[in-house]
Amino acid sequence: MKKRLLVINGPNLDLLGIRERELYGVKTLEQIEEELRRMAESSDIELDFFQSNSESEIIEKIHKAYGRVNCIIINPAAFTHTSVAIRDALTAVKIPTIEVHLSNLYQREEFRHYSYIAPVAVGQITGFGHFSYVIAFYAARAIMDGII
Ligand code: DQA
Numbered sequence: 001m002k003k004r005l006l007v008i009n010g011p012n013l014d015l016l017g018i019r020e021r022e023l024y025g026v027k028t029l030e031q032i033e034e035e036l037r038r039m040a041e042s043s044d045i046e047l048d049f050f051q052s053n054s055e056s057e058i059i060e061k062i063h064k065a066y067g068r069v070n071c072i073i074i075n076p077a078a079f080t081h082t083s084v085a086i087r088d089a090l091t092a093v094k095i096p097t098i099e100v101h102l103s104n105l106y107q108r109e110e111f112r113h114y115s116y117i118a119p120v121a122v123g124q125i126t127g128f129g130h131f132s133y134v135i136a137f138y139a140a141r142a143i144m145d146g147i148i
Contacts, residue, residue: 009051010077062089101126
């Protein structure tokens, strides 16, 4: 059966390409999605790529993934540093999750150094720009193939 991968993007990531390009790069979220779609197609993986500025919509999306999705890649954006609720949703559905960030959280303000999500994720990829998503895709594929 085809493996299912869900990629969740949090608030303000719809403004990639416009927003603080020196930190987040010039690619739009649509371009990142296209790149992942190409990779998913050639790996025979079904991809659901989602963005929301609303914490509740992200939580609903995680709930709906229960029993349907094999792996989650999430860039929770600012909710990384605030959301016990997103962490609890991920814990509840027990889907292996990879946390990604475009910027390197640990080179930035102290309030970005703590992630509520990292302790419940398989791992965190931070600081590689749009390539963080590519690295996360390979990690997700390895998880779904049972390699890691
Ligand atoms: C981000 C880092 C977060 O601290 C920030 O709030 C974002 C983007 C990143 O991808 O580097 O919105 O998640």
